[in-house]
Amino acid sequence: MRYIPVPPPTEVKTCSRCSLQSPADAEQCIHCAQLSDRELHQYLQQHQRRLRAGANLGRYFALVAAVILVLMAMLLLKG
Numbered sequence: 001m002r003y004i005p006v007p008p009p010t011e012v013k014t015c016s017r018c019s020l021q022s023p024a025d026a027e028q029c030i031h032c033a034q035l036s037d038r039e040l041h042q043y044l045q046q047h048q049r050r051l052r053a054g055a056n057l058g059r060y061f062a063l064v065a066a067v068i069l070v071l072m073a074m075l076l077l078k079g
């Protein structure tokens with residue numbers, strides 16, 4: 001079996017065009033270097049949507065956890 005070394009944490013730089021992070025040793029931004037302005041705009045909108053979807057999911061789980069806690073508390077108080 002081949003041993004695959006775990007790469008050390010790479011340094012990142014923030015792109016001034018798309019404000020996403022690329023490896024510091026990358027010559028071009030890995031996100032937007034290949035994109036036209038128009039494509040970059042769409043890409044960033046999708047990125048924002050994904051971020052927002054993730055935040056909503058987090059809120060949802062927090063709500064579910066809160067409900068479960070309340071139910072458990074009610075059961076304990078009754079019991």
Ligand SMILES: [Zn+2]
Nearest residue numbers: 015018029032
């Ligand atoms: Zn970029």
